[in-house]
Amino acid sequence: MIIGVNGQLGHDAVKLLSPYHKIVGLDKDTLDITNFIELQNRITEIRPEVIINCAGYTNVDDCEKNYESAYNTNAQGCYNLALIAKKYDCILVHISTDYVFDGEKDEPYIESDLPNPINIYGSSKLLGETIITTISPKYFILRTSWLYGTHGKNFVKTILRLSETKDVISVVNDQIGTPTYTIDLINVISKLIKTNAYGIYHISNEGRCSWYDFAEKIIKLTNKETTIIPITTNQSKRKADRPHYSVLENSMLKHRFGYTLRNWEEALTEFLKVDME
Numbered sequence: 001m002i003i004g005v006n007g008q009l010g011h012d013a014v015k016l017l018s019p020y021h022k023i024v025g026l027d028k029d030t031l032d033i034t035n036f037i038e039l040q041n042r043i044t045e046i047r048p049e050v051i052i053n054c055a056g057y058t059n060v061d062d063c064e065k066n067y068e069s070a071y072n073t074n075a076q077g078c079y080n081l082a083l084i085a086k087k088y089d090c091i092l093v094h095i096s097t098d099y100v101f102d103g104e105k106d107e108p109y110i111e112s113d114l115p116n117p118i119n120i121y122g123s124s125k126l127l128g129e130t131i132i133t134t135i136s137p138k139y140f141i142l143r144t145s146w147l148y149g150t151h152g153k154n155f156v157k158t159i160l161r162l163s164e165t166k167d168v169i170s171v172v173n174d175q176i177g178t179p180t181y182t183i184d185l186i187n188v189i190s191k192l193i194k195t196n197a198y199g200i201y202h203i204s205n206e207g208r209c210s211w212y213d214f215a216e217k218i219i220k221l222t223n224k225e226t227t228i229i230p231i232t233t234n235q236s237k238r239k240a241d242r243p244h245y246s247v248l249e250n251s252m253l254k255h256r257f258g259y260t261l262r263n264w265e266e267a268l269t270e271f272l273k274v275d276m277e
Helices: 008-017 034-045 060-065 066-089 122-136 155-163 182-192 211-221 249-258 264-276
Strands: 050-053 089-095 140-143 168-172 201-202 227-231
Touching: 008 182, 034 066, 050 066, 060 066, 060 122, 066 089, 066 122, 089 122, 122 140, 140 182, 155 168, 155 211, 155 264, 168 211, 182 264, 201 249, 211 227, 211 264
Parallel strands: 050 089, 089 140, 140 201, 168 227
Antiparallel strands: none
């Protein structure tokens, strides 16, 4: 059972996992995870072995003003899912974020580092994590970062769209993280659900860059002539604070499985070839 199939991760998860698993895909128009009765009825009907929760209130700036909706989806929804998954002995896979950290560390965050979110989005996602770890005995919480894929909105598509009409694009240069391709994240999900190595995992492509570096690479790989101008976070005037450094180290994945994801630049190169075909 994949929840959030109209989002970029849920859409690609259905596409990649359906050849190997029987998939039931649901979105917010067909399932409200904040409604316990509705959710319980659907899970009782479907009786999935695995629930992959790709649903979330992910607009970071909107979360600041719509905090009730953010907590309902990102925390209350997790509470409902965890209770029902436990009742029916389901494996629960939940997607979380690098924004559970404050960005004050000067080296990559590992799974055991203490979260300290600095915005409503990160706080609501952390509460969802805490609820799942408290209730569900069979869970995979996967923290990822700067996600992009072929479906829906993301930074890569935004830069490509802007490059069609703008000669100059201003992009923040003092926030450091790691872009992650949906395909690589889903490949890890596929591996994990075959195991009982439950817990919290960091799942991002290798390497690090700023949003400015990311944009520069997109423009270079697509042979655009748009100029990318670096600006500071303060100049961007966003509603929500962002961590200045949120690089994730996939420590548990490497330790338990000896598995390393490819570098973000390699993944981006493949994505742009596929997306532009």
